[in-house]
Amino acid sequence: MSGRLVIVGAGQAAFALAAKLRALKDDRPITILGSEEVFPYQRPPLSKKYLLGEMTFDRLLFRPEQWYVDNAVELRTSAWVEEIDRSAKTVRLQDGSTVGYETLALATGAEPRTLPPGIGGDLQGIFTVRDKRDADRLMAEMRPGRHLLIVGGGYIGLEAAAVARHLGLEVTLIEMADRILQRVAARETADTFRQIHASHGVVIREKTGLVCLSGEDGHVKTAELSDGSVIDVDFVIVGIGVTPNDRLAREAGLDVANGIVVDAFTRTSDNAIHALGDCAVLPWKGQQIRLESVQNAVDQAEAAAAILTGGETAYNPKPWFWSDQYDVKLQIAGFNLGYDETFVRPGAREGSLSIWYFREGQFIAVDAINDAKAYVTGKKLLESGINADRAILSDISADLKQLLV
Structure with missing residues (x-):
């Protein structure tokens, strides 16, 4: 038996790492520290079937509570990690307690970018879509006839538009760039999805940025756009990308570069600490990339599990992604x-x-x-x-x- 593995984060990568280690008959003590109050769950359906009311939350759980008991995986929910002490090999939690580790895995994910307070980003009625709490708050807003403004024409924004139209909302989507999906897809893909959304009644305004949001009694009411127009809105969804959660690594002196830098064996600049999933920057075909996908989270986690059990095979990503709209x-x-x-x-x-x-x-x-x-x-x-x-x-x-x- 090896010493304790502590996994910070309780998303797809964290669960996949623990599950694969147990599947490989590795019996080291494992502790998962998750900041949310719920058991680890799938996130992609949150903005689709869960928001549509077609899937209950219990169906999103990776495994029921008994799995963690049966597999001797300690799961601590509502456990917010504040600091890594590399010399003592401990992590300190928000409540002041510490947990020791022999090996540490950072699966801290990423956080959605938000609008700055200076343009009304602190008003009520402005949402991002990342976790169960976000989806639950949004569910209360998704009522037929209301007007939703979506800021950002990437996949998150387009998926949100599809769900909102399915539920009978009026939707305006603005994209500051020349076209939707500009960072992630070819013009031909963007043209196809623009036409699909237009056929479903979504108003897409490209080359149009957000100047500011204004509110009444603290709740968003109007949006001034860069073309000079002002539109009434009932609520806003912001889909302008994510920022990797690399604070713990950065403050602990690990190498970071828009994410936690790892080698081909998922190791950070400290060999006792690994990083995986959306927070990790990894080598790929002579470049340093960060892959934000369920597939990469699982594959990288399973590669890390094999490495932790003595394997010597480098992780070689074979990326794939998906998006469901209408x-x-x-x-x-x-x-x-x-x-x-x-x-x-x-x-x-x-x-x-x-x-x-x-x-x-x-x-x-x-x-x-x-x-x-x-x-x-x-x-x-x-x-x-x-x-x-x-x-x-x-x-x-x-x-x-x-x-x-």
Whole structure:
């Protein structure tokens, strides 16, 4: 038996690490310190099926309470960690108590960016979507006929717009950049989703920023936009990205760079401390990246578990992501960072298509919109290292299976 593993954070990466260690028959003491008052749960459905009332919270739990008992995993909820003492190998909690560790894993996730108070960001009725508390507060606001302003045209904002329209709200979404999804997807993907949302009655205003929010009795009432217009709003959802929770690491003297820097074996600059999930900055194809996805949280955690039990295999991410909006499923294989060319291929059925990304002639990612075949094919290509033949992609009559030959 090894010494105690303390995991700070109780999200997807934290749970996956503990579960994988137990699956590998590792019997070291494990303590999970979670700041929320509830047991670890899935977060993606919060802004979709949970908010729609189609899924109860108990169905979001990774495992019931008895699992932690049966697997000798100590879970401490409402446990906010204030400080890491690397020399003493302890963490200090907000209540003043300390927990000792032999190995520490930081799975602290990320926090949504918020609007500054100077432009009305401290008014009531302004929300982000990250945890159960956020979703519960939002649920009370989602009533038919109300006007929702969404600030930010990334996936979080678009998913929120889809849920709100499904519930009968009027939705205006503003994006300061030239177009929605500018940071994360090609123009062709953005054009497709703009059209989908417009067909569902969402008003999307691109190249439009927020100047300020004004309120009445402390609650948001109007929004002044950068084009000079003023609109009435009942509440606001802010989806302008996230900031990694790296404060503990930074104050403990670990290397940080918009996240906690780790090597290919999930180790920080202190070999006794690992970091994983949304908070970790990891090496990938000669770059330092941070992957905000459930898939990376699980895969990196399971790689860390194998390393902690004596394995010597470096973590090699194979990114994939997804987004559900209305009846549209977007599946993304790969990471389109630095792409310089795209191919658009219609799918076999109406409303399906795929956008294939290349960098210097090499296939790097695919966005598959209601096109599972394109997603699966692209994923297999990336996993096998086969480059996608653009002649086949350009031939609509060609079967995508030919790409794998």
